[in-house]
Amino acid sequence: MKATVSDIARTCGLSTATVDRVLNNRPGASAANRQRVMEAAKQLGYLPVADQVTLPSRPAHLEFFLPIGSNAFMMDLAAYIEDYAARLPLVASCRIHNLAGISPSALQAAVENLSLKANGVGVIAVDHPRTRNILREVVEAGIRLVTMISDVPAAPRSAYVGIDNRVAGRTAALLMGRFLGGRSGHLAMVVGSRSYRGHEEREMGFRSVLSEEFPNLTVTSAVEINDEPEVSYTATMKALHNEPELLGIYCVGAGRSGVAKALREAKPQRKPVFICHDLTRETRGYLVDDLLDVVIDQNARLIAEQSVIRLLGSIASSAPYLTRKFIEPRLILKENVPVQ
Structure with missing residues (x-):
């Protein structure tokens, strides 16, 4: 049976009103009384x-x-x-x-x-x-x-x-390979910053699965953008220009808006599969507009x-x-x- 406010009040020798103020973080209770209430609540398993x-x-x-x-x-x-x-x-x-x-x-x-x-x-x-x-x-x-x-x-x-960032990168590669259905060609990668262990692990996981399961797909462009959207825009425009048949783009960190802007402006004949991380207001819009294929969300x-x-x-x-x-x-x- 769970302890009640009255049980806590009896244990610490204070009024139920004081206990209620402490448990709901309202003013009107001294530091000493707050400590007494919280100790009693802990002992009774109320916390x-x-x-x-x-x-x-x-x-x-x-x-x-x-x-x-x-x-x-x-x-x-x-x-x-x-x-x-x-x-x-x-x-x-x-x-x-x-x-x-x-x-x-x-x-x-x-x-x-x-x-x-x-x-x-x-x-x-x-x-x-x-x-x-x-x-x-x-x-x-x-x-x-x-x-x-x-x-x-x-x-x-x-x-x-x-999240386990290496698993997240491996998941991105598996999705990319499945979306492309056995086609062979080139991919681009936009890396936020390899100084982040998480971004480095995502890239490692992505490349590992490509090597293991999709050797027909090759990353020919991997640009570190330090999470700057304008840098990701420039890098994506360059990749689309150099590879008119680019099959996919994996955005490892931030910089999603730059990739989306480039896809809108370049209007490639066949849109590359675009995979990124984190569900935000902007990535919701990209999904609905068919610019973005899937978001691997870590749930803010x-x-x-x-x-x-x-x-x-x-x-x-x-x-x-x-x-x-x-x-x-x-x-x-x-x-x-x-x-x-």
Whole structure:
């Protein structure tokens, strides 16, 4: 039988009104009373458990470092994090830092603004020696760390929240080969940034399946665009000009809008199969307009929610690492685009 507010009030010796204020994160309760309520709630099994992750007994201060820029997926992710955190009584505060780029120096500059109250940090970062050192210093300061979207496995993070990017790349290659139905020819690849471990893993997975199952398909153009749509536009226009019979385009990271713009303008006689990642407002439109064939979506809302839950779980846990569990990607075509 689940504990009630009255049970918690009796256990901690406070009124049900005070307990209700604490559990719903409303003002009017002292810090000492908040701690008493949360400890009693934890003892009675009242606090929520997510994926077998026990949550902390007192509200935590969370901060997230995201390279948002003009990336629609990152904007959605940030909004979902803020929305979900605002609805959880166990989140005392949630702050989003918009990184000025993906370089380690951009992360270092942002981390210098980390609040002294911070209990947990979520980060999307490149896998670089300087990045690993920055993250190590954060953890050594007593702050729990979760990596998101693209892992930094050598950093002392408590968890990675995201899809298995190598599997995602292999899935893209399998879809490309099946869509092309045995035809032989050339493909183009638009890579966001190989500095991201996730993008590198997607490319490796894609090339592996082509080699294993579709040797009739060859990647003749692979351009790293650093997630700049104008660079992806120029690269795609060049690929379409050099390969009038180009069979397919795989966009590994951002830069989707540049590819779509090039396809609209070039109007090839036979549109290449176009596969990309992340369901956003713009990729929904590309699917409906038949510019885009399939989206391999990593589900921004689920990653946001799991990042918050995993941070709270790592704060509550004495273990340095939580159980590893990947987010399952979704395959979105124009016939199954989910309602926003």
